[in-house]
Amino acid sequence: MQTAKTLDVLAIGEAMVEFNQQSAQHYLAGYGGDTSNCAIAAARMGARTGYLTQLGGDRFGDELVALWRREGVSTEGVARLAAAPTAVYFVHHDERGHHFTYRRAGSAASRMGPADLPAGLIERAQWLHCSGISQAISATACEAVMAAIARARAAGTRVSYDLNFRPSLWPAAQALQVAQATLVQCDLFFPSIDEVAALTGLREPQAVIDWSHAQGARMVALKLGAQGSLLSLGDGRVQRIAPHPVQAQDATGAGDCFAGALLARLAAGDAPEQAARAANVAAALSTLGHGAVAPLPHWPAVQALLAAAVAKP
Numbered sequence: 001m002q003t004a005k006t007l008d009v010l011a012i013g014e015a016m017v018e019f020n021q022q023s024a025q026h027y028l029a030g031y032g033g034d035t036s037n038c039a040i041a042a043a044r045m046g047a048r049t050g051y052l053t054q055l056g057g058d059r060f061g062d063e064l065v066a067l068w069r070r071e072g073v074s075t076e077g078v079a080r081l082a083a084a085p086t087a088v089y090f091v092h093h094d095e096r097g098h099h100f101t102y103r104r105a106g107s108a109a110s111r112m113g114p115a116d117l118p119a120g121l122i123e124r125a126q127w128l129h130c131s132g133i134s135q136a137i138s139a140t141a142c143e144a145v146m147a148a149i150a151r152a153r154a155a156g157t158r159v160s161y162d163l164n165f166r167p168s169l170w171p172a173a174q175a176l177q178v179a180q181a182t183l184v185q186c187d188l189f190f191p192s193i194d195e196v197a198a199l200t201g202l203r204e205p206q207a208v209i210d211w212s213h214a215q216g217a218r219m220v221a222l223k224l225g226a227q228g229s230l231l232s233l234g235d236g237r238v239q240r241i242a243p244h245p246v247q248a249q250d251a252t253g254a255g256d257c258f259a260g261a262l263l264a265r266l267a268a269g270d271a272p273e274q275a276a277r278a279a280n281v282a283a284a285l286s287t288l289g290h291g292a293v294a295p296l297p298h299w300p301a302v303q304a305l306l307a308a309a310v311a312k313p
Helices: 034-044 059-071 132-136 139-155 172-183 193-200 205-215 254-267 272-288 299-311
Strands: 007-012 016-021 027-032 049-056 073-081 088-094 097-103 125-131 158-162 188-190 219-223 229-232 238-241
Touching (some): 007 139, 007 254, 027 034, 027 059, 034 049, 034 059, 034 073, 034 132, 034 158, 034 254, 059 073, 125 139, 132 139, 132 172, 139 158, 158 172, 158 254, 172 193, 205 219, 219 254, 219 272, 238 272
Parallel strands (some): 007 125, 125 158, 158 188
Antiparallel strands (some): 016 027, 229 238
């Protein structure tokens, strides 16, 4: 008998406190971590979400727990380690975009292993969401993610995977090997062209989509930034999802917002193309402010823009 699905999206990974540079001497404090951003984005889009991680027994950990509770993200899967720190990172901006500096070595999340996965939680989710960063922060964290995926598959929980390759965390050859092992079990894959190119050399969008399906991904949502996205359901048809034009201020977390919004709308019963259109709008709106979490939009704002687009002659 299958476990009742009381969560729409359960994300696993590492959450961090963010310091986003506003001027030479000033930083705006906030929160980040790709899968945490995704869970919050999904919650703001109306989904029942939860987060699976470990935090330090420090002030930063307290702030993240308080954040998730404010956002309606279940903290049932959050453990606290008194002897380990919560990770932090810094965002710097220049004419080439935004750049990250991390302080995460030895963090509480990086010490997570398969034995730390709580009983019954993964099985209650419609979707388990993980990323390459979830896997890259340590060998034991990678093992925990793969164990979580195995449990999800056994329970009828679908698996979504954001490649999010970060060369500062692990070499491309290792990331590719782990990605291939993950994609075999992946229902929905979120790659970007630059990340796939770094691992495989492929840069043409159709080639990236074909490669993704060949590795086992059943559905592919290729993130194209300001150009929108491409959606492939594995049936040979690729749908271009037009972007929602905005004057972006900070793209930090936009891809995470896209993933969370798409998952939320799929869980709500939207058709994939409809869900991807909502995700494009949500991701665009998330670039209108600074930081990974604060600008994430709520469903009514996205819904209003979708309705306005339909109403245009």
